Amino acid sequence: MSLLQRLKISIARRRLTSRKLRGETSNPLEEWIHYKIRAEFKASPQFRQALGRDELGEIGREEVKAFQLHRFRQQMAYAMENAPYYRKKFAEAGIRPEDIRTWEDLEKVPLTEPSDLAAEPFTFLCVSQSKIMRAFTTSGTSGMRKRLFYTQNDVLNIIDSIAAALKSVGMTEEDTLQIMFPAVSAWDPGLMLDGACKVAGMSSVICSSVDVDEQIRTMRENDTRFMIGLTSFLYRVTMLAKDRYDLRSLGMKAIICSAEPLPEAMRREMQSAWGCMIINQFGMTEMGLATSIECEAADGMHINDADFLAEVIGPDGKHLDDRQQGELIFTSLSMEGSPLLRYRTYDLSSLIEPPCSCDFRTIGRMGRVQGRLDAQTKIGYGQKIYPVLFDEALLSISGVLSYHLILEKKGYRDLLTFKVEYKGDPEVGKEAIYDALVQLDEIKDALDNDLILPPVVQLVEAGSVEFAPKSKVIEDRRKNYDAPEKTS
Secondary structure (H helix, E strand, O other), X not given: OOHHHHHHHHHHHHOOHHHHOOOOOOOHHHXXXXXXXXXXXXXXXXXXXXXXXXXXXXXXXXXXXXXHHHHHHHHHHHHHHHOHHHHHHHHHHOOOHHHOOOOHHHHHOOOEOHHHHHHOHHHHOOOOHHHEEEEEEEOOOXXXXXXXXXXXXXHHHHHHHHHHHHHHOOOOOOOEEEEEOOOEOOEOHHHXXXXXXXXXXXXXXEOOOOOHHHHHHHHHHHOOOEEEEEHHHHHHHHHHHOOOOOHHHHOOOEEEEEOOOOOHHHHHHHHHHHOOEEEEEEOOHHHOOOOEEEOOOOOOEEEOOOOEEEEEEOOOOOEOOOOOOEEEEEXXXXXXXXXXXXXXXXXXXXXXXXXXXXOOOOOOEEOOOOEEHHHOEEEOOOEEEOHHHHHHHHOOOOOEEEEEEEEEEEOOEEEEEEEEEEOOOHXXXXXXXXXXXXXXXXXXXXXXXXXXXXXXXXXXXXXXXXXXXXOOOEEEXXXXXXXXXXXX
C-alpha cells in the first residue's frame, strides 16, 4: 500500500463513527445509531423543534422514529430540489415535506418504482457527476438493470455502517473476514466489504472461487473467523466440503448470509456443519448494500434506523401492524448521490418493534423475507408458489444442494419438473424429495383437484451444476398463466 493510500485511509478513519464504539458495548449497532441521532440533535434546530426540547436525554423508540421522520422531510426537500424525477413526481402528487409529520403521513407520498430507476437513472441523480465516487449497476433479483451513484460521503457512510454491523456480531480488529461473493459483472459487494474492513481497521480476504478446496485453503492461510457471502453459495460450499473437511475445527465464529433469503432448513444444515452462528443479513444496492442484520436471538434483522426508514404495506398501500406480512418499502435517509424515497422492494416481509431479547431496546427489525411479489406464480386453480416455499421443503433433505423448477402445461393440467442437484443414494433421494413436495398444501390441493400432474423429480450429480449467482429457480414455460400480483 502506497503512502498516499495509507494517508487517505487515515483521513477516512477519522470520519467513522464506528471507530468511537467502546469495545465492551453489548450492542455496537444501536450505540452507533444513537451517536448519529445525538449528532443530528446537536446540529439541527429543526430536529430540536420537532422534538420540542433543548435536551435530548435518553434515546428511546419515540426519539428514533422522530429522527427518521425529520430526516425523511430533509431528504424529501433535497430530492425535490435536485432530482428531476422527484421534483415532477411530488408536484403531481401535490405533496410537500412539511406535510409529513406522523408515520401515517408517509402513506401520502407516492411510491418509487424500480422500473422508473431502471429506465431513467440520471433523473434520480442529485449531484454533479464530478462528485460521484462510485457508480453501481445491479439487476438484483428482478432482472432489471438499475444504475446508482454514490458520493464520497455515501461510500464512507456505507463503510461506517458495515463496520458497526460487523462489530455487532462480535468481530474485532484481531479477526479476519472471508468475503465469498462469486464475481459477477457490475455486481460485486465484495469490493465494498473489503474496502470497508481496510478503512475500519479490520482484516479481510476476498475469495470468490467456486472451488471448495481453494475456499478452505484460504480460510486456513488467513485464520478466517468470520465469513460473509451469497446465501446459496455459502450453503453450496458447506454441502460440498462437510464430508471432506472437519469444518468445526476451523474455529469459525459466525457466518453471515447475504443478498438472498436464508431458509431455516439451510441455517440448520450450516450450523451443524460449522458449529457457529449462522446470521441472516438483508441489503440491496439501491440502499447501499447493507440495511439490516440479525443477532443471536434470530428473531428478525436489526435495521440501520439512522440511514433507512422501513415500512411494510398491504395491497391497499396502507401500513401493516407489527409482524404482519406485506411489501417492504425503503427510504434512504442519508444518500447524496441517488436518494430513493419510498422505494418498492417487492420483497415480502414484516416489521418488528423493539425491544429484542438480545438487549437492543430502540432499534426496529424486519422479519425474514418470505418471497417476492414478482417471483410468485400460480398452479392448479390459483395456488401461489414461490422459491421460499420449496427452499424450506427441499433444502431440509440431507444431500440436496440446489434445485430448478420447470413449469409446463400438459393438456389442462400443470406439470412441475424439479431438477435437483443431489449428493447421496438416488433412490432414497428421489423418494424423500417427492414425499416432501406432495406434503405441501399448495401441491396437495392441486393434485386432489386433478389440476396438476404428479411432480417429476430428476436428480443431477452434486457438483455438476455450474453455480450462477441469483439464478432464477422457477422457470415458467406455460403460454397462458396469471401474471404475478402487484400492489397498487
